[in-house]
Amino acid sequence: MGLKEFEFIDESINMLNVMSPILEIVSDQLEDHFEDILEEKNQEYINISSRIKSESSLREKIIRNRYIKRYEEAKNLIDRLSDLIGVRIECRFIEDENKIYRLLKKHFNKTDDKIYYYNKDNKSIKLKLSDKQPSKQKNGFEIYRIDGTFTYLAKEINFELQIKSLVNVFWSEIEHKIIYKNNTYLLADNFLRDMMASIKNNLTMIDNQLLSIYKNFNTKSMQDNQTRKKEIEKVLAKIAHDAFSAKMRDSIGFVVDFKKPCETIMSYSFNKKDNRNDLFWDIMFDEIAKLNDIAKKDIEFTKSIEFESEPEFNDSFCKKIGQHIRNRLNTEFPWNLFFRILFEIEPYNNRQDFECFIMFIKGEVLSDESKNHILNQFKVKGEYIIKDIYNCISETIIEVDSVETMYDYNLEKINFLVSETISYICRECDSYEQYILNNKVFIKKLKSKIIQIFE
Structure with missing residues (x-):
């Protein structure tokens, strides 16, 4: 007679293999579903991928988590395994993770139990939105990891949804292989963990730098009308600030910081007009002419x-x-x-x-x-x-x-x-x-x- 735990593992793997054709269908449908949501809402993302739990991963997880003590039968384990299917939404930047999560929360807005939420157009797919996100991992870092269920042929199949930026995908792959699943005895492993934490912090800094570059120099963005408006608003705010600064100094003898009011007022003034492309430049020059007229006026700031x-x-x-x-x-x-x-x-x-x-x-x-x-x-x-x-x-x-x-x-x-x-x-x-x-x-x-x- 073999070791009971390995018999349990073999039974679990056999069940996984039997379910594989159905899991493949479900994982493909999940990919399509989340793609449709993001594209309908015009939310940028890089890729959506899915995977079915592999034999080696299942075997390692059963031993690591001592599932034989928790489940009497392999069927109970497979039915309750939260990441039987894994779906990952990949996005450019860390801030995009939060944008996508908020979008999904708005989409999955119906619930029967205050735990799992669905959309009225497709009740078969539910997300567990009762938990706080992002959740904290054992390593102390945060991740958007959401449990879900897919009802297929009257059977509930569990899946796990992750939302990851490029740097977090890169980081998690490294950490997974070096620390999380490395069974080799490592000398000074605390030092290694500290080094990994340092790398994570550096990657976060790189993400911020790339985001800044992307926002300022992305060609597509610069061609967009909204971006052009924002740039012109800044110019108009600067002209307004200079005009009123001179008047303020003449009136009260000093100048206070009022850049933010100028930015808000010029944005309000510019955006409430008809900013069609054919009128765009006319409106801008009208605003500049108006500010030039103000520069010629006497303004008393103490009245x-x-x-x-x-x-x-x-x-x-x-x-x-x-x-x-x-x-x-x-x-x-x-x-x-x-x-x-x-x-x-x-x-x-x-x-x-x-x-x-x-x-x-x-x-x-x-x-x-x-x-x-x-x-x-x-x-x-x-x-x-x-x-x-x-x-x-x-x-x-x-x-x-x-x-x-x-x-x-x-x-x-x-x-x-x-x-x-x-x-x-x-x-x-x-x-x-x-x-x-x-x-x-x-x-x-x-x-x-x-x-x-x-x-």
Whole structure:
């Protein structure tokens, strides 16, 4: 009679071999499915690959994890093995890992048990999104590793999804072969692990450098209209800063740092116009001409800002934010400076320009896509959830009480947190009544995260 553990291994391998034709079909379908999701959302990726657990890998895993103590039969092991099929999405940069994960969380937004999530168009594929990602490995580094199930011919087959950037693919292959599966006795193995950790840190630094180069010099990106707009916005912001710096020095005798307000205001002014390709350059030259006119004007930075008549708003969010800014406008210099520049650049009177900008803020912090996400799930009652979220955002902006809440990149951060919160609400709540039971928790978390932006 042979060793019982090896009999267990042989039985497991036999079962794996019997299932192989089905596993091949499932792995191909998983590849196609994730490709369709990423391409539909225009998310860049390098490759999607899959593999079936090999005999040698299964044998080593059974011994290493002492599965014979946990499972009485080989069938139970094969049924529960989380990485029977492995699917890997490869992307360019480390930050792309998070983008792809967030995209998948939005796509797999339905659940029956708050553990595994699926999309209404394909309930056969589920991802375990209840766990925090990225997860921490034994070596201390993080990885996006998500368990999943594929229901094929009424049988659930487990798979493991990994999202890896190029440097993390490179790193994991090296570590897997040198440390993780190396049974050779290594002298000074702690030294080797320290060296591997150092290599990992260097690879992360290289990833950041490559990302910077890619963003700045990628040919395709530079040809894109949005990228060209961003470059021109920077030029316009620089011209605006120079023009108002000279006026500020003449008025108060010194210059404060106001580059960020200029960038935000020029982005707002430039983007709310019709930026079709055929009008693109006309709009740019109009903005430059406007700034040249400002450079010829006398601007007094110590005077209060006056409105021709009281601004009017039709909703609670705009009224609260508008009144808060009105209270700060002629009290604190940063607020006064921001809106003085805005009113000089914008074409209407102060009241109309103010009303337009407050409406712009409302649109920036909560996108139409997020609203539709809520309304599609909760129908008419979704309007109450949207109102709660707007109320949370306005109260938090007032509590933070900083002109930095107006900056475009901070509005983008708020928008992102709101989008994440809405996705979470839609995953966790099947009905409006369920939302009501948990809404204080949702709103409290959102408020806390927004405040952290400004700490």
